[in-house]
C-alpha cells in the first residue's frame with residue numbers, strides 16, 4: 001500500500017535532483033508531499049513538483065486555506081516518512097537548534113517522531129564546519145534519523161571534495177527500504 005512521504009527541498013544547487021527523487025517515489029506508488037523553502041524556489045519551481053506528484057506543493061506558512069486547517073500539524077501527522085533532500089547547512093542548523101521559522105522547519109518540528117532521511121549537500125568547507133558537524137551528530141543522536149552522507153565530487157563551486165548530494169538512486173533505495181519496514185508494521 002502506498003504511503004505518504006514528505007519531501008523537504010532546500011536552497012541547494014542540487015535542488016533539481018529532488019525532482020527525480022519525487023518521480024521515483026511516485027512511481028513506486030507513494031504519495032509525495034513537497035515542502036519547499038523560499039531559497040529552494042530560486043533553484044526549481046513548485047510547479048515542477050506539483051506536476052510530478054499531483055499534490056499541492058507547500059511553500060508558505062501563512063496562506064489562506066479554503067477549510068480551517070493547521071496545515072503544518074496535519075501534514076506532520078499524515079506522513080510516514082520525512083526526506084530532506086537536498087538539505088542545506090542552514091536547514092540542518094535550524095533543525096538541530098529547534099528553530100521553526102518557515103513551513104518546512106515548522107512541519108519538521110511537529111514531525112520529529114517520524115523516521116527521517118537527511119541528505120546534506122553543500123560546499124566542502126561548509127560540510128566540514130565544526131558547527132555543522134556538531135549539528136549532524138546532534139540530529140543523529142536525538143531523532144530517528146538516517147543521514148546519507150554527501151559524496152566526494154567536483155562541486156558546482158569548482159572545489160573538489162565532500163559535499164555533493166548522495167546519488168538519487170541511493171536516496172530512493174534507502175527511502176523505499178524504510179517505507180517497506182513501515183509496511184511491515186501495518
Ligand SMILES: Cc1cc2nc3c(=O)[nH]c(=O)nc-3n(C[C@H](O)[C@H](O)[C@H](O)COP(=O)(O)O)c2cc1C
Nearest residue numbers: 010011012013037039040088089090091121122123
Ligand atoms: C548558487 C547557490 C548555491 C547554493 N548551494 C548551496 C548548497 O548546496 N548547500 C547549502 O547548504 N547552501 C547552499 N547555498 C546557500 C543557501 O541557499 C542559503 O544558505 C540559504 O539561506 C538556505 O536557505 P534554506 O535552508 O531555507 O533553503 C547556495 C547558494 C547559492 C546562491
